Amino acid sequence: MELFKTNQLKIYNSLSKSKEIFKPVLEGNVGMYVCGPTVYSNVHLGNVRTFMSFDLIFRYLKHLGYKVRYVRNITDAGHLTDDDSEDKISTKARLEKIEPMEVVQKYTVDFHTILQKLNFLPPSIEPTATGHIIEQIEIIKDILAKGMAYEINGSVYFDVLKYNETENYGILSGRNVEDTIENTRSLDGQSEKKNPQDFALWKKADESHIMRWPSPWSDGFPGWHLECSAMSTKYLGKTFDIHGGGMDLKFPHHECEIAQSNVNNHVHPVNYWMHANMLILNGQKMSKSTGNYILPNEIFTGENKILNKPFSPSATRFFMFQANYRSILDFTSAGLEASEKGYLKLIEAINKLDKIEVAATSTIDIKAWKQKCYDAMNDDFNSPVLIAQLFEAVKYVNLLIEKKETLTAEDLEEFKSTIHMFVFEVLGLQNEVKQNSTDKISGVVEMLINMRKDARDNKDWALSDKIRDELSSLGIQLKDGKEGTTFSVN
RNA sequence: GGCGUCGUGGCCGAGUGGCUAGGCUGGGCUCUGCAAAAGCUCCUACAGCGGUUCGAAUCCGCUCGAUGCCUCCA
Numbered sequence: 283m284e285l286f287k288t289n290q291l292k293i294y295n296s297l298s299k300s301k302e303i304f305k306p307v308l309e310g311n312v313g314m315y316v317c318g319p320t321v322y323s324n325v326h327l328g329n330v331r332t333f334m335s336f337d338l339i340f341r342y343l344k345h346l347g348y349k350v351r352y353v354r355n356i357t358d359a360g361h362l363t364d365d366d367s368e369d370k371i372s373t374k375a376r377l378e379k380i381e382p383m384e385v386v387q388k389y390t391v392d393f394h395t396i397l398q399k400l401n402f403l404p405p406s407i408e409p410t411a412t413g414h415i416i417e418q419i420e421i422i423k424d425i426l427a428k429g430m431a432y433e434i435n436g437s438v439y440f441d442v443l444k445y446n447e448t449e450n451y452g453i454l455s456g457r458n459v460e461d462t463i464e465n466t467r468s469l470d471g472q473s474e475k476k477n478p479q480d481f482a483l484w485k486k487a488d489e490s491h492i493m494r495w496p497s498p499w500s501d502g503f504p505g506w507h508l509e510c511s512a513m514s515t516k517y518l519g520k521t522f523d524i525h526g527g528g529m530d531l532k533f534p535h536h537e538c539e540i541a542q543s544n545v546n547n548h549v550h551p552v553n554y555w556m557h558a559n560m561l562i563l564n565g566q567k568m569s570k571s572t573g574n575y576i577l578p579n580e581i582f583t584g585e586n587k588i589l590n591k592p593f594s595p596s597a598t599r600f601f602m603f604q605a606n607y608r609s610i611l612d613f614t615s616a617g618l619e620a621s622e623k624g625y626l627k628l629i630e631a632i633n634k635l636d637k638i639e640v641a642a643t644s645t646i647d648i649k650a651w652k653q654k655c656y657d658a659m660n661d662d663f664n665s666p667v668l669i670a671q672l673f674e675a676v677k678y679v680n681l682l683i684e685k686k687e688t689l690t691a692e693d694l695e696e697f698k699s700t701i702h703m704f705v706f707e708v709l710g711l712q713n714e715v716k717q718n719s720t721d722k723i724s725g726v727v728e729m730l731i732n733m734r735k736d737a738r739d740n741k742d743w744a745l746s747d748k749i750r751d752e753l754s755s756l757g758i759q760l761k762d763g764k765e766g767t768t769f770s771v772n
Numbered sequence: 773g774g775c776g777u778c779g780u781g782g783c784c785g786a787g788u789g790g791c792u793a794g795g796c797u798g799g800g801c802u803c804u805g806c807a808a809a810a811g812c813u814c815c816u817a818c819a820g821c822g823g824u825u826c827g828a829a830u831c832c833g834c835u836c837g838a839u840g841c842c843u844c845c846a
Contacts, residue, residue, distance in 0.1 A: 323845095456776060457775050457842080528846050529776085530846055532776075533840095565838085609777090620795060621796080664787095667793070
């Protein structure tokens with residue numbers, strides 16, 4: 283029987299601002315859409331955190347036995363710059379004097395490389411905005427036909443005020459349009475829009491603009507908000523289960539998606555809206571201009587001014603999951619160092635699992651422990667609590683090896699498989715310790731351990747300590763236990 | 773200014789009304805030739821001020837602070 287039938291999953295829904303029991307549209311199936319990156323520069327670390335949260339969610343849903351279709355788009359057109367007239371990709375292409383598609387290619391590759399290093403699962407579909415121009419044009423036609431948009435000078439805008447007469451523009455973000463009007467009154471009236479809060483569905487391209495597609499209104503390009511509506515509808519249907527993204531996309535991006543779908547399909551597009559919170563760096567907002575900024579790859583190489591040392595992808599992943607996805611997370615060197623130690627402790631315990639011997643009786647209630655792990659994840663993907671339970675398991679491992687606790691063969695098997703499943707399959711961590719110590723090294727170290735044992739038996743402390751210290755300086759730590767000496771490679 | 777999110781011990785972070793996670797750091801003890809590892813243990817907190825309640829970190833109000841969106845930066 284699938285696990286989802288026995289596990290009651292609760293998800294915090296940004297729309298209702300409360301935890302709700304998760305019920306997919308189609309039993310056993312989950313449709314999930316997450317707003318992907320705009321590929322006009324290296325992927326932002328905060329963005330990585332958002333995607334990592336949804337990687338965890340994707341992994342856990344799959345683990346529960348759901349058939350998940352996970353769509354995460356690539357925005358390669360339509361995301362406008364501040365003056366609201368030029369596409370971000372185009373701007374970058376002009377600045378670097380390369381083709382827009384070169385910009386897209388370069389940063390898409392960067393994005394995938396970083397995610398691969400961090401052991402992300404690829405989404406089921408990764409559609410691009412430029413690959414769905416036709417679908418977007420069809421939606422614009424429909425919205426125009428329904429009278430909720432207007433054309434001016436070859437551009438098409440969504441009529442927010444008119445929409446708000448019958449629907450609620452602000453249902454997700456808690457804004458009301460009247461306030462928005464007052465607060466935007468001071469902006470200059472250069473825009474051709476009827477109202478400042480109207481957003482673009484189609485923008486006419488000026489002569490210098492390289493990225494352009496023909497449409498009934500002009501040669502131009504689609505608005506940013508539209509691509510997500512087009513692609514989510516195409517691959518997941520008019521109403522689907524989960525829509526995710528960073529907290530910063532709640533308004534206006536997701537609000538606009540809701541408006542578009544409400545007009546286009548006459549339904550609210552999403553049952554569960556999920557928003558990952560922000561990542562800050564040393565207590566401050568990340569900002570390129572102030573230098574309080576770090577690229578994901580610089581974490582791994584250590585080539586940065588923020589952190590004291592490099593950190594591995596798994597240590598970084600572990601650090602991120604020690605906080606709940608809905609909390610603001612402060613990215614600091616001290617925090618990463620603490621997490622790295624915790625991660626190594628966990629992995630070392632996992633690598634020691636085979637040393638546990640089977641006993642006739644169990645002194646630990648493995649089923650109760652396992653249930654706590656599931657309870658944590660079922661409670662809105664509470665990874666910090668899951669990790670706390672995994673540290674309980676670390677304690678068990680050490681006590682079991684010392685024979686202060688015992689497990690039957692059946693319980694031991696369940697214990698091992700549960701640990702492996704949560705650590706590697708659900709959290710997506712990698713066993714970096716194991717990768718470092720090859721069998722050849724193990725053989726050599728074992729030999730030295732035996733030599734040291736002889737020295738110790740002869741009370742030749744000078745030789746024994748020399749072996750220990752020299753191995754230590756090579757990054758190999760010896761650990762004397764009741765059952766003999768073991769080692770770990772740092 | 774408006775709309776959100778949040779403010780927990782030396783640090784990081786769970787916890788939504790009573791049973792007070794976990795990690796890192798530091799102290800003590802056990803084990804050990806010594807150390808490390810491991811086990812046990814200690815330091816016990818909820819921004820401030822009011823209120824509701826038999827009882828609040830948890831609910832309500834106000835104040836202060838952080839952060840996000842509203843304006844390019846995830």
